[in-house]
Amino acid sequence: MSVEDKMDNSRRNLLVATSAAGGVAAVATAVPFVASLTPSDRAKAAGAAVEANISDLAPGEMMTVEWRGKPVWILRRTPEMIASLDKTDDKVSDPESDKPMQPEYAKNKHRSIKEEYLVTVGICTHLGCSPSERFKVGADGGMSADWPGGFLCPCHGSLFDLAGRVYSSMPAPENLEVPPHMYLSDTTILVGEDEA
Numbered sequence: 262m263s264v265e266d267k268m269d270n271s272r273r274n275l276l277v278a279t280s281a282a283g284g285v286a287a288v289a290t291a292v293p294f295v296a297s298l299t300p301s302d303r304a305k306a307a308g309a310a311v312e313a314n315i316s317d318l319a320p321g322e323m324m325t326v327e328w329r330g331k332p333v334w335i336l337r338r339t340p341e342m343i344a345s346l347d348k349t350d351d352k353v354s355d356p357e358s359d360k361p362m363q364p365e366y367a368k369n370k371h372r373s374i375k376e377e378y379l380v381t382v383g384i385c386t387h388l389g390c391s392p393s394e395r396f397k398v399g400a401d402g403g404m405s406a407d408w409p410g411g412f413l414c415p416c417h418g419s420l421f422d423l424a425g426r427v428y429s430s431m432p433a434p435e436n437l438e439v440p441p442h443m444y445l446s447d448t449t450i451l452v453g454e455d456e457a
Contacts, residue, residue, distance in 0.1 A: 310453030312445065315378070323394060325383065328452045332383040332391065333440055335450060342396075342423045343377070345409040346370050353426040355436055362386075363439035364455060372424040372439055380442050380450060381425040387433040390416035396423075412437075 313326045313335055323336040336342075350356045350370065358368045366374050373379050385392050392412040395402045402408060412421040417432040425437030441455040 310451050313450045313452060314448060315450060316448035320377075321396065323396075326452060328440060333452050334379070334381050334383045336379040336381075336423070338377055338379060338423060342410060343371065345398075346422060346424055348409050349411075349422040349424075349426065349428075352428055353422055353436075354429045354431075355426060358426070358436060360435055362435055364441055366455070367439040370424065372426065372436070374442075374444065378450070379424060380439060380452065382438040382440055384438070385414040385416065385419055385433050386427070386435040386437065387414065387417055387419055387431075390414050392419070392421060392437075 311326050311328045311333075313324065313333075315324070315335060315337065318324055318335065318337045320337050320339040321342070323334055325332045325334055327333070347370075356370065358370075358372050363372060371379070372381070383391055392414040395404055395408070395413045396410045397404075398410050399408055400406050402410070404413070409422070411423050412425070413419075414421075414433065419431040419433035420428040421433075421437055422428070425439070427433045427436050440452055442450055442452045443455045445451050
């Protein structure tokens with residue numbers, strides 16, 4: 262075998278070894294990159310539906326569950342709270358919930374499946390602040406004398422009634438969002454999924 266043949270053979274072996282090493286490095290680099298594109302268990306859990314046990318929720322009380330990183334309020338309204346919605350019909354900007362920010366089953370004055378329970382995302386539709394509850398009627402809750410109860414966004418003063426409907430001429434452009442939800446039983450609500 263000539264010297265030239267030995268050099269060609271050495272070059273070929275070097276080229277094969279270099280190519281193999283480059284291929285291994287490319288795969289080693291690609292595997293973590295591709296793995297980063299799949300959602301983590303934590304991300305899957307954050308987007309998953311959440312069960313809320315409402316068996317201990319007394320009339321007039323509200324609980325909060327987290328769904329997709331957002332607070333979801335579940336308010337068990339008293340008969341007086343439900344009756345107050347008639348008083349705010351002419352004061353809110355979307356009384357029949359015509360804007361498409363809630364499921365069809367919540368396009369009503371109560372914005373709910375069962376009028377006793379309000380299920381809504383506790384984030385103001387203006388700039389994403391979290392409103393606070395102002396359930397006490399009148400001046401007792403630090404509001405005006407004719408206040409029927411509801412929510413106040415402290416950031417820019419948007420007011421919402423006890424169905425999460427925004428009052429007219431407020432900074433918030435829309436009602437509070439009603440997430441998809443359904444009742445698994447009389448005491449359990451599944452937030453994040455519905456029968457549709």
